[in-house]
């Protein structure tokens with residue numbers, strides 16, 4: 001079957017992770033089968049949609065690399081067509097004018113509730129032939145008289161709905177505006193959508209949409225209703241939660257492909273493979289691996305997947321990612337070692353670019369702060385002499401590169417009669433302010449000669465101050 005999928009978000013705010021996953025599955029399915037992936041913006045609720053939201057949405061999809069076939073379709077531009085389809089249903093006898101007033105409908109529902117029935121429209125205008133003076137009618141769908149509607153769903157199999165549960169839904173309001181079901185099925189038909197992949201929350205809409213499609217003599221698409229994404233605690237995701245905004249992850253320094261990989265795996269699997277490039281996802285994505293149970297977001301898993309992608313990313317991508325995050329910290333990526341050197345030093349360790357930038361702060365700042373615990377522990381009077389000696393040796397070093405730096409530290413340690421590590425750790429604290437950094441020769445090479453020497457002078461002054469204060473902890 002020809003593949004043409006669509007993502008049909010309502011532009012009421014940010015693109016949420018759940019929305020991005022829906023878009024991704026539609027996109028992957030289309031790309032996998034050489035089909036098309038379309039975007040329809042369901043912006044008929046003008047009060048909640050804004051041009052700004054529409055732009056943000058399109059931009060968000062673009063940032064994740066989910067390219068569109070054709071131009072995005074704005075549902076609001078299609079009202080005339082939706083009205084025509086309502087008219088056609090009237091002509092086919094599949095819809096009728098309903099002149100019930102709001103008061104009448106309220107009284108009907110009250111009466112239904114009073115006798116313990118579910119409130120639903122009872123079809124009292126179905127056989128009305130004459131208009132009612134002064135009342136603008138709505139157009140209602142005439143629900144067919146079949147026993148049940150059967151929805152075929154990739155994930156849920158056959159889902160049966162008793163027709164009596166459905167009522168004659170409004171297609172066109174009295175003011176001429178179409179309702180969701182009418183717009184949705186009309187647009188899917190006109191866009192030639194063959195597969196509707198969307199959230200589980202729409203499953204119960206499907207029998208109504210199917211009836212409409214059948215009444216119009218159209219061919220229904222295939223349906224796939226994806227289970228919800230849940231918060232880590234298993235509760236429903238709150239839309240206000242920052243963690244649900246897909247773009248938040250890019251701002252926070254995750255690779256777009258890693259986020260896609262992570263989302264693809266929330267609800268789909270392919271053997272026990274966890275790490276996928278986007279082209280691997282396209283090659284392996286399909287119906288068979290889809291799972292029907294809800295998945296919980298798991299930040300640890302996302303970080304791990306991101307780390308795997310960072311290990312495999314090219315130097316340019318990594319450098320850009322680091323630069324962006326350094327800027328977010330208020331640091332100048334040009335005021336420090338070349339970015340490609342920094343990313344080499346941290347790519348195996350950092351889970352995200354934000355982590356990497358945090359770890360690399362000392363290399364891109366003119367001044368550092370000494371971590372109190374680390375400096376008390378490692379910048380002690382006993383190492384003063386060795387530290388001063390290594391400072392002098394380093395100041396005369398011709399070639400400021402890891403190999404030469406390593407040899408210089410090793411020689412000084414030996415001549416001072418202390419182990420390499422016993423000198424390395426005070427050096428690290430002096431140059432980075434903390435006790436954790438890449439190998440000491442790489443660390444010094446990243447810091448550069450001027451900053452290394454300056455920071456060693458400050459560390460020596462710190463030790464002198466300890467000696468002067470006769471700090472009891474300074475007795476070695």
Ligand code: GLU
Nearest residue numbers: 008009010042184198202
């Ligand atoms: N606009 C709907 C939503 O944002 C999606 C409708 C559909 O996929 O059919 O939930």
